[in-house]
Amino acid sequence: MAQAFNANGSGILPDRSILALTKASHVRPSAPYVEGQVQPASLDLRLGPVAYRVRASFLPGPQASVEKRIEALRLHAVDLTGNGAVLETGCVYIVPLMESLALPADISATANPKSSTGRLDVFTRVIADRSRGFDQVAAGYEGPLYAEISPRTFPVLVRQGSRLSQIRFRRGETALDAVQLRALHARERLVDADDADLTHGVAVGVDLSGNFAGGLIGYRAKRHTGLIDVDLRGGYDVGDFWEPMSARSDNSLILDPNEFYILASKEAVQVPPDHAAEMVPFDPLVGEFRVHYAGFFDPGFGYAGAGGRGARAVLEVRSREVPFILEHGQIVGRLIYEKMMARPDTLYGQGIGSNYQAQGLKLSKHFRS
Incomplete structure (x- = not known):
């Protein structure tokens, strides 16, 4: 049985609260986190060992799992272990993620591509079972997470553990009026x-x-x-x-x-x-x-x-x-x-290898300055 997650107030959960969620088994990584995966107000999500090329993008809807939809729409599987594999432009891939969830009843989540992913024109969205919308995870959700990946401009080489998406956890009303x-x-x-x-x-x-x-x-x-x-x-x-x-x-x-x-x-x-x-x-x-x-x-x-x-x-x-x-x-x-529910232990750019602090016009970290 998962240990209760204790935190007071509303807001976006900071880094230490994400670690507390993980310790309480509300976030369930299949392998220990790697350095830099827990960000000041978000968690990077890692690709699992296989990608499924599918005929079309989809949402599972309230009565279906993503796995069932993959079975109906898959064209072939792509092994992401070892040296990884190339995801081609114009194709849609679904990848089970290494992090799954068992959220408390008062914690919801939203996902987004990482900055470097967006700057490569890699269209990436997170899907949860029985969901009606991309990048949205309802409070109390228990189940796996998947990434839909569709490179638009450049073919990309990815592997198990690559981090293309990130997720934020929130309690209550968080947006400023x-x-x-x-x-x-x-x-x-x-x-x-x-x-x-x-x-x-x-x-x-x-x-x-x-x-x-x-x-x-x-x-x-x-x-x-x-x-x-x-x-x-x-x-x-x-x-x-x-x-x-x-x-x-x-x-x-x-x-x-x-x-x-x-x-x-x-x-x-x-x-x-x-x-x-x-x-x-x-x-x-x-x-x-x-x-x-x-x-x-x-x-x-x-x-x-x-x-x-x-x-x-x-x-x-x-x-x-x-x-x-x-x-x-x-x-x-x-x-x-x-x-924020509380100030993070570490801020963006504060000794955590942030790539875009004090940036001007800047391409993704993959390109030489």
Whole structure:
């Protein structure tokens, strides 16, 4: 019988509470955690030993398990042990994860791709049994977790233990309301804009001026490249995979359909130690593009006390069916701030090997600076 998990109050669970959940068998890893897997406000999820290529993406629905749906839709199995295997672009794979759950009745969870996963245009979502939505785990859920993986631009080499997704645990109402957000911004200056838009979260615009990166505004992914090993840091030349883009005289950018771009926010943002944040789309009705696959911002991101000076939000942008013009400063997303149940023992960037503290325009950790 699982030991009871004791914690008071509402909020996002910090690192030590994630470890307490694990000790109490509410989080059940099939192997001990590796270094860096427990983050300040989230847990990295590891791929298991096999991937199943399936005909199509799916949700199991309230009456079915993911395993049953895999049996009906699988094309073949891919061994991820040893040296791993290549996941091809345009294909959908389902991978059982090494972490399963037996959550308390008052703890729910949400998942998101890791930053490095989103910056490779690897579409990744977490699925739980009997679920009606991706990346959502209901309070009290007991069962396995699975990752749906679909590389969009680059083929990727993955293996058992690769970490593409992360999960956050929460109790109760965690999001700040408008009054709380304004008060927090007054104390901490969450964004370096005198006219900050705090309606339904902190508004984030796109930088197309090039003023912060020597005239560079972003990168467009090349097609027909080599593969990328998701566990290899600093192993690839930028020019083999990306085309740099310089600022135009009118500070605009035309997004071409089905192309993938890395851009940066106009504003520098920060997340104070007692809070976490998540980037959400601004409004799907204002443009034919998708922004920011990987949305979690940990406590201490961009925070001066954790080695930051404010940090640009890197934006993963993909246009849809038609060309679309982005203008400098156009709002493309909003940061929703949530309170932590307690301050984490370690903040983002504070001696834990965080890859993107005080970042500007930055590709994923796989590319050489």
